[in-house]
Amino acid sequence: MNQWLDERLHISRLNDKFLRKAFPVHHSFFLGEITLFALIVLIITGILLALSYEPSAQLVKHPFDPGAAQVPAAYASALKINAMPFGDMLRRIHHWMANMMMGAAILHLMRIYFTGAFKKPREINWWIGMLLLIFTALTAVTGYSLPYDNFAFTTLKVIVGIVGSIPWIGEWASQAAFAGKFPGEGLIPRVYGYHIMLLPGILLALTAAHMLIMIKQKHTQPQYAKRVAYKKIVGVPLSTQQTPIMIMLALLFTGLVILFAAFIPVHPVEVIGPPSNQSPIVKPDFYLLWVFGILAILPGNLEFHFLGGVFNAEFLGGIVMPTMILLLMFAVPMFDKSKENLYYAENPTNHPVRLAAGIAFFTLMIVWSVAGYKPELVNSRILTNDNANGILWGLAIVLPIVMYFVTIGIVRGIRKLREADERETHAAAADD
Ligand code: HEM
Structure with a gap:
C-alpha cells in the first residue's frame, strides 16, 4: 500500500520533509497545540450547528409557546436546537470551546513573549499570531451575535455604535459592514456570512502559514536541550511519537471542555429572551471585557470636533485605545535588536x-x-x-x-x- 501510494504521490518525500520533524517535549509547547485543537473542534461543532440554525431576523411564531409574541427566526432556531437531543450540549461545547481557544491563545502568546520566542527569526510568526488572535476574537464575537437573543441584540447594537462613531466615515462604514441601518433585515445573514465563511477562511489560511513557518524555522529549543545535546534539535518526531501525545492531549482537553459544558451553561437563550427595547446589562466574553472596561470608565460626555469630524468617547474607547494597545503588541519584536537567531527559549x-x-x-x-x-x-x-x-x-x-x-x-x-x-x-x- 505504501509503495502504491509512494509511486503516485511521493509520500516518502512528505515523510522526510514534515513527519520526521523533531518536536520538543515541554508542557509550555502544548499551549499552541491546544489552540489548534480548539479550532478543529469549533469547526466540527460549527458545521453541525449550521445544519439547523436559520440565519434570519424575520419574525416567526414562537416554536414552543403558541401564546407568545412572534420572535426572530434565528432566535427560534436556537430554541429548537436546544430542544434537540444533544443540541443544547452542542451549543455549549461550541461556545465554551471559543472561550478556551481565546484563553489558550493568550497563554500561548504569554509563553512566546516571556521566553523571547518572538525574537529573530520568528518575528513574522509573532505578527501572524497577532492576526490570529484578532481574527479569533472577531469570529467569536460574530458567533455570540447569531442566536439573536436580547444579549446578542444589545452586543450588536454596541458594536454597530462603535463602528458608527468613526469620524467622517462612521455611518457609511457601519451600514457597509452590517447591511444597512441597524437592525435591518440583512444584519443576521451578513454576520452569519462573516462567522461561517469569511473569518474561518482567514483563520485557516493564517493557521496554515503559522504552522509552515514554524516547521521551517523550527521551535525554539527548551533549556534542557542545551544540556542534552548542545545546539542540536532535541525532541520526538511527529510520526510516530509526537502524534499519540497530541491525540491524547486533544482528547483530554476536549473531554474537559465537554465536562464544563455539561455542568455550566453558557449563553442560555431561553432565559435571556428575544430582542427587546430594554437593553440588559451585557457582559461580553472575558477576552473583550477590557474594551468594555475602557468604554465604561471614559466619561460619556468626552467629545471634541476636528475638521468637521466628531471624536467621541465611543470612538476613543472602542477604537483608538484598543488599536493603540494592539499596535504596541504588534511592535514587540521591534524592541529587540538581536543580530543572532534565537536558538534556546530564554x-x-x-x-x-x-x-x-x-x-x-x-x-x-x-x-x-x-x-x-x-x-x-x-x-x-x-x-x-x-x-x-x-x-x-x-x-x-x-x-x-x-x-x-x-x-x-x-x-x-x-x-x-x-x-x-x-x-x-x-x-x-x-x-x-
Ligand atoms: C490563535 C491561534 C494560534 C494557533 C492555532 C497557534 C498555534 C501554534 C502552534 C501549534 C505552535 C507550535 C507549538 C508551540 O510552540 O506552542 C505555535 C508556535 C508559535 N506561535 Fe502560535 N498559535 C496561535 C496564536 C499565536 C499568537 C497570538 C502568537 C503571538 C502573537 C503566536 C506566535 C507563535 C510563535 C512566535 C511560535 C514559534 C514558537 C517557538 O518556536 O518557540 N501564535 N503556534
Whole structure:
C-alpha cells in the first residue's frame, strides 16, 4: 500500500520533509497545540450547528409557546436546537470551546513573549499570531451575535455604535459592514456570512502559514536541550511519537471542555429572551471585557470636533485605545535588536525589564477587565457613581507601575540568591 501510494504521490518525500520533524517535549509547547485543537473542534461543532440554525431576523411564531409574541427566526432556531437531543450540549461545547481557544491563545502568546520566542527569526510568526488572535476574537464575537437573543441584540447594537462613531466615515462604514441601518433585515445573514465563511477562511489560511513557518524555522529549543545535546534539535518526531501525545492531549482537553459544558451553561437563550427595547446589562466574553472596561470608565460626555469630524468617547474607547494597545503588541519584536537567531527559549528571570513590562501590561488588562464590571461595582461601599471612574483610572495607572517595580525587585532578589548559591558551590568545590 505504501509503495502504491509512494509511486503516485511521493509520500516518502512528505515523510522526510514534515513527519520526521523533531518536536520538543515541554508542557509550555502544548499551549499552541491546544489552540489548534480548539479550532478543529469549533469547526466540527460549527458545521453541525449550521445544519439547523436559520440565519434570519424575520419574525416567526414562537416554536414552543403558541401564546407568545412572534420572535426572530434565528432566535427560534436556537430554541429548537436546544430542544434537540444533544443540541443544547452542542451549543455549549461550541461556545465554551471559543472561550478556551481565546484563553489558550493568550497563554500561548504569554509563553512566546516571556521566553523571547518572538525574537529573530520568528518575528513574522509573532505578527501572524497577532492576526490570529484578532481574527479569533472577531469570529467569536460574530458567533455570540447569531442566536439573536436580547444579549446578542444589545452586543450588536454596541458594536454597530462603535463602528458608527468613526469620524467622517462612521455611518457609511457601519451600514457597509452590517447591511444597512441597524437592525435591518440583512444584519443576521451578513454576520452569519462573516462567522461561517469569511473569518474561518482567514483563520485557516493564517493557521496554515503559522504552522509552515514554524516547521521551517523550527521551535525554539527548551533549556534542557542545551544540556542534552548542545545546539542540536532535541525532541520526538511527529510520526510516530509526537502524534499519540497530541491525540491524547486533544482528547483530554476536549473531554474537559465537554465536562464544563455539561455542568455550566453558557449563553442560555431561553432565559435571556428575544430582542427587546430594554437593553440588559451585557457582559461580553472575558477576552473583550477590557474594551468594555475602557468604554465604561471614559466619561460619556468626552467629545471634541476636528475638521468637521466628531471624536467621541465611543470612538476613543472602542477604537483608538484598543488599536493603540494592539499596535504596541504588534511592535514587540521591534524592541529587540538581536543580530543572532534565537536558538534556546530564554529564562524569563534573565530578562527582568521584559518580564516586568509584560506583567505590568497584563495587570493593566486585568484592571480594565474588572472595570468592565463597573455597573455592578458601583453599588459597593468603596465605589460610588461619583468616584468610580477616578478610582478605576487611578488603579489602571498605579497598579501596573507597582507591579513593574515589584517584579524588578523580586527578580533582583532571585539573582542575588542564585549568585550566593553559585559562590557557595565554588567555595565548596575549592575546599574539596
Ligand atoms: C490563535 C491561534 C494560534 C494557533 C492555532 C497557534 C498555534 C501554534 C502552534 C501549534 C505552535 C507550535 C507549538 C508551540 O510552540 O506552542 C505555535 C508556535 C508559535 N506561535 Fe502560535 N498559535 C496561535 C496564536 C499565536 C499568537 C497570538 C502568537 C503571538 C502573537 C503566536 C506566535 C507563535 C510563535 C512566535 C511560535 C514559534 C514558537 C517557538 O518556536 O518557540 N501564535 N503556534
